[in-house]
Amino acid sequence: VHGERRLQTLVFKKGLAKSIHHARVLIRQRHIKVGKQIVNVPSFMVRTASQSHIDFAPTSAFGGGRPGRCKRKRMKTAAKKTEEKADTEATKEEGDEQTSSCIVRLTCVDHSANSEKTGQCS
Secondary structure: OHHHOEHHHHHHHOOOOOOHHHHHHHHHOOOEEEOOEEOOOOOOEOOHHHHHHEEEOOOOOOOOOOOOHHHHHHHHHHHHHHHHHHHHHHHHHHHHHHHHHHHHHHHHOOOOHHHHHHOOOO
């Protein structure tokens, strides 16, 4: 009977953790709350009335809180890549404009009588 009231067991049985061991880690890392109270003791005896109130803490990354370290790092890297891509495209567009104006200058400057007939610059 006591095994069914331990917070560690209930977190696993409720499907919040992949295993009993995972449940223990989540509890010790303060990801689990009972009611409004964050509990970090795996052997905490949960009252039967409180069993339905076991969930992830609001401050936990699993409960909609701040993203974890790895996710924050991935988001930062993705933002940099997007910014670099936008900068590269803007630079490429400027380069295309410069190239096209150069082509216009090359075809329009110094036409001799010969090149006007053939349509080529010398």
